[in-house]
Every structure is written in structure tokens, then in C-alpha cells.
Amino acid sequence: MAPHSAQARAPLGFLSGYGDRADPVVGLTWGVLIVSLVVTVIIAVLLSIAIWHRPGIEAPAPGTALEVQRPQGNLRWVWTGVAASSVVLLFSVAWTMEVLAKVTSPAMPPALTIEVTGYQWWWQIRYLNSDPSQNFTTANEIHIPTGVPVMFHLVGADVIHSFWVPALFGKTDVIPGQTNETWLEAHAPGVYRGQCTEYCGLEHAHMAFLVIAQTPADFQQWRAHQLQSPAEPASAQLIAGQSAFGVHCGSCHAVRGTGAAGVLGPDLSHLMTRTTLAAGVLPNDPADLMRWLADPQGLKPGSMMPKPELSSPELADLRAYMDTLN
16 A cells, blocks of 8 residues: 555645546646746746846936937847747646546546535545445545545535545535535555645644545455444443443444444544544554543644543543444
8 A cells, every 4th residue: 555655755745646537637737837937947047138138338427317218129029928928828728628627527437425524623424325224434534446436425514624635636615505526536555645625713734534545355345344333342341431432422423333323523433443533633543542532622622522521440441442443
């Protein structure tokens, strides 16, 4: 997965593309960038020549009006510049329209439809299927199969957000009260960083997500696992932890197969299969999970998750139970 990981080297780099929708846009981006650099160099050279060119005109005596000179033939520079600029601009417009036509819709019907809902400040990911029993919900990490287009339905839950994975496609606004559609496709397995790019409040910068492209076989294996319920607690500590989860977390979070069915926060049925916590704020490891459970407001101020009133034994039981949600 590493050779194609946009997360490893340039998390939000947009000068390389890894999918059918990104490739034409990246080509256009490089083309416009090169033209802009060439124009900048030409202007800088001409300006330098004008500054350092000395025609040998003597300075007038004090109080004497400077005669206005109108050299013949200098308008050719104006006409040449206008003509060259017009040709370049027309070419850029034609190229842009061609790219827009290519990326408007996929070349084949989408193999998968995913509903993404933007919240302050996390992403709910819901996989849709014509069979309702095959629907499931996760958060902040989107798994897709490679080599096929994937359709996204984007919904805003509170304020305007913007959905962007620069290595795979451009920005699409996520607006309350309407559903916007976009699509993407990844050529090869990889991990690609996404980000909300519409200022949406205090923790806007901490509203990241990952798109994890997998081979079709690996994706189907991941999907089948997500449809399963987590294992039942097998020890007294895990039973106590599940009870603590139901009391302190179950009104906001859901865990499939249990009484916890909250919808205000992320579904945590398979929390430990995810890479990060709190929409990219922390790596998902035991130490950082404990930090997050102990003081979420200290790590992500303003988030909807309050600091739970847990004793040290309850916190240890809760973390032990959450470690089993894989």
C-alpha cells in the first residue's frame, strides 16, 4: 500500500493523481502552472530590459517641461502580447472544458454508493445497498475497491462543509438541506488523505478523513467483516466495560449487536480497525485511546463529546472493552 500512499509524503498534495477523475485535472493543473511560470519569466525579463535600458536622453534643466516623445513602431509589442495572450487563453479554455467533460460522470456505472454526512467535526460514512441488510455505518475512513468508480452522496448535518481528497478528485461542498453527488476512482491500492476545506467552526482543521483503496477481494473481505457484530465479552472486566459503555456512551454511539444505538456520534462497532481517532487528531492505539476517553475536550475543544465522569477502574474497563471492537 505504501508506494501509492498520498498520506506518506504529501498528505494533501494535488500535483499527482491516482485515479481516473484526478488524472485529467492534474494534467490541466500542470499545464496552467507551466504557462503561468513562462508568462512570469517573460514579464520579468521585459521589465528588467525596460528598467536598465538607457537611451541617452539628457535630463532637462530644472523648471523645464519634459518633451513627450512618441517613438514609431512600439505598438507592435502591445499587439504581439495581446495576440499571444489570446491564443494561450483560448487554448486554456478549450482544455478546461475538455477536462470538465471527462470528470463530470464516470465512464461506467458506479460499483458502489456511499453516503457521507459532515458533522462538526467528523464524517459519518454509510454504505448503501439495495438490500437494507447489507447497509452499514462507519466513520472517518472510507474503504473503496480499486479500478471501479464509486458514487458519493454528500449531506450536511449542521453547517456547510467541503469534501476533498486531492489525490483522487476535487472539492465538493457538503450543504445542509440538500444532497450533492460526486464520484472517484483509484487506480491502485493506497491510503489517500481527505480534509474538510470549508471553514466550519473551531475544529475545522481537525476534520480529516482517509480514503483506503483496496483490491476488490480485500474490499469484499473488509465489507463482510464490517457487517458482523463484534464478539461478545468473554471476561468479567469486558462485561463491566460493556456495561460502562452502555451507561456513559450508548446514548451517543452505537455498537452493532448491543443495546448501544446512539446516532449523535460515530458508530464504534469496529473502532479498532480504524487508523485514527477523533477524525485524524490521534493515532488509534491503546495509549491515545485512553487519553481521548479521559479528556476529549482537552484534545479537541468544542467537540460534541463531553468529558465522561468515570473512575479509574471504570475507565480501564471501558478501554479494555473498546479494544475488542475490531
